[in-house]
Amino acid sequence: MSANNYIPKEPTVIECNIEKTLDVIGGKWAFLVLRELFNGKKRFGELQRLIPAVSPRALTTTLRHLEEHGVLERQVFPTVPVTVEYSLTPKGEDLHRILKEMKLWAAKWS
Template sequence: MTAVCATGEHDKHDVYAELCPCRGLLDLIANKWTTLAVGALEAGPLRFGALQRHMEGISPKVLTQTLRRLEDAGLLTRTVYPAVPLHVEYELTPVGRSLTVPLRGLREWAERHLHELTI
């Protein structure tokens, strides 16, 4: 289903418009855990435990919620391998990979300019 913006047109979106569906996407990708998860998966697929170790401070519950939202949005895939114990890997989809460059820029900007700001 194609999202329709407040303008009523499928191909014209305005994130500043109250009813624009882009706002939900912006909310997802602007989340700090999304930014870190996409960055962690940039190098390739990872299992849940490896993601959690890479993203210090995230609880299993929040990581699960973040991964589900990213999967539901089509930014990553979850592959279950039949093994004992179960082996699950998370990997960015092509559209998820396209998000790595702007989010990397945001992470690098934060690291570079933190000393100039009062946070």
């Protein structure tokens, strides 16, 4: 077999930057959580009230996902009961422009 006909046994993975971005913000609730956090820090209960359709489990999963990707940070205050606030990191703030452009695109073509 010549070098030109070589087929690798394992598929080659070509990472795309758009794919990476969508992996972070492409979750069902991520856009809505980000939208609320663009307006400042929020507690879990506030986010639940602002996004009434999201279940507590889905909200928890979304917050953990965004935190794992460095988009938001979770700050715990030693109160009784414990107070937790979520805010965007600089990486998360950087998404604001992208989401604004997506909103403009949707308004133009919807």
